[in-house]
Amino acid sequence: MNWKKTVRVELGDRSYDILIGPGLIARAGREIAGRLKGRRMAVITDEHVGARYLDPLTASLAAEGIAVFPLTLTPGEKTKSFDPLIRVCDHILEAKIERNDAVIALGGGVIGDLTGFAAGIVRRGTRFIQIPTSLLAQVDSSVGGKTGINSRHGKNLIGVFHQPDLVLADTDVLDTLSPREFRAGYAEVAKYGLIDKPDFFVWLEQNWRDVFHQGGAARIEAIATSCQAKADVVAQDERENGLRALLNLGHTFGHALEAATEYDSSRLVHGEGVSIGMVLAHQFSARMNLASPDVARRVEAHLREVGLPVSMAEIPGTLPPAEILLEAITQDKKVKGGKLTFILTRGLGESFVADDVPASEVLSFLREKLGA
């Protein structure tokens, strides 16, 4: 297949294209050479992704006369920390990447967040290209310019906003994801419907099997719609002063559950936390009489149907008590001045930012849900 979709992220002089379709890694050289003048590129990847895609990417770039300087890191969340960041910065400087050249992130969210951060701080900003290789990265972390690493005080606490110059979302690479990994990314796809696109959510209810099916047009459609949805929000609120907070639907509960399971991916991965978190946000909205309980039931039914966890009871092992979960929520970085901010909903695809949620209500809701 030779067709692809293009989503434009409109950010003035920082605008860029997201190309979505099959075979994009093999065509990366042509797509990049047609847009950027530089002929030196540092490619940052991890051992898993690099073993599969570094050679074809390098060949594609070399065919356009682009010199490639690869650096392969250890896979996993621990790579989002200062030591690997320093290594990547040093690598970019050693490769003498100048202003028209670029740094390419080839991998999932960890590689994208880390590499984008390094590109954002070397020479106070170096050109940056994302080649996301997980569904989660394609529909979420590679769009919008959030980059960063973790600190011992929490996840993503150190970073910058640094927009990429180009995103190449090769849909072929998704065929090699495990079903669990694909599903986790799908939670973020469904999220865009639940934020403000009820028609998209209805379409997903009807077409999700085609989205999960290899090489299908529905998959490209779902990714493009997700990227467009995120691009629209980011274009209106690049630095998360307001509207962009909507993208955190399901994430406040989700992050607390990730922290409660100590980021142990055998128990819970990010997208699963978001799935449970979205169901909880809808249930909490019903409890606060903001939306009908039918909406929460419908969301829960769809996410369960695709195979995602929808309740805290499905998380293996013991969860901490409600008080500890609430503490994790209040330590989340979206807290302002001590008040609790949640994304709640008034109906299907009618999410909004509620920034004055009483902690006591959250606590009793969590107690109820934990069966305590």
Add this chain to the structure above:
Amino acid sequence: MNWKKTVRVELGDRSYDILIGPGLIARAGREIAGRLKGRRMAVITDEHVGARYLDPLTASLAAEGIAVFPLTLTPGEKTKSFDPLIRVCDHILEAKIERNDAVIALGGGVIGDLTGFAAGIVRRGTRFIQIPTSLLAQVDSSVGGKTGINSRHGKNLIGVFHQPDLVLADTDVLDTLSPREFRAGYAEVAKYGLIDKPDFFVWLEQNWRDVFHQGGAARIEAIATSCQAKADVVAQDERENGLRALLNLGHTFGHALEAATEYDSSRLVHGEGVSIGMVLAHQFSARMNLASPDVARRVEAHLREVGLPVSMAEIPGTLPPAEILLEAITQDKKVKGGKLTFILTRGLGESFVADDVPASEVLSFLREKLGA
């Protein structure tokens, strides 16, 4: 004295004030509390500056109900590196500085650059206040939002643009600077005249003794004019895509000399390198038939009169040959696509960006100047 000057840096929603005058550290609490809502402030300083000014600053902030979380670092250029950066980031997070709170840099350029960088990356951007305690920092590094640390590949290669919310330039602190340190800062003051303010340069020729004199109105005037000059340039070109390069007048030669003397401050400090560099830039402009040699002679005469070095021969110890200096120049980060960019001049206060300077001309000029 109770009066002060205010320079406004116009950068849309990132605009901020620079307050210039005596007693501003003692008044810091009131100035900050009147502008920022937050009541938690991390103060980053070094042992030298902290010993003198941390207590009065803390008292001033405490009087306004602001909780202070101080961190005192080792003085010196080595502090502009990753390990201290990580320490500052951790400190800011431990102090639970939230979005309305701020991080305060109390010190010279090293503390300002490092602290600004940390503030720029914690939570992808934390409010930041500069209290510069050297003349150089008051007229240069604290204005314009350039922050960063050094790398083993060169100075200031890792950093971000992060504008402060407020700059408090307390002119009383300048009385404790050594004459050499004050003169070094003065080189940057003179630079603003030489860029595009010939009247200011003439005023400096006539009034420099009052600028060097403690507590004089001429000093405040000179600092305010310098800050305004930099603010005007930054407002037009925040991220150094063009015009802002003018601020590098004297810096391309200067940086090469700093590198050649291995940043040994007993031989050469930054402002001294800029002084020699500005004279060289004017002499080179004359050699290229761009400006009259009289201009170079006039610039040299004034800088010599205030006690600044004006030739490479004045640098103690042996300098490397012209070829090595040229290499240092081409490794400077302002090189684009291999071409040499210099700030040259067509007359007194008529500087411009020359971005196609032949390396061969620079080499023979340097040979001549080194007497080789």
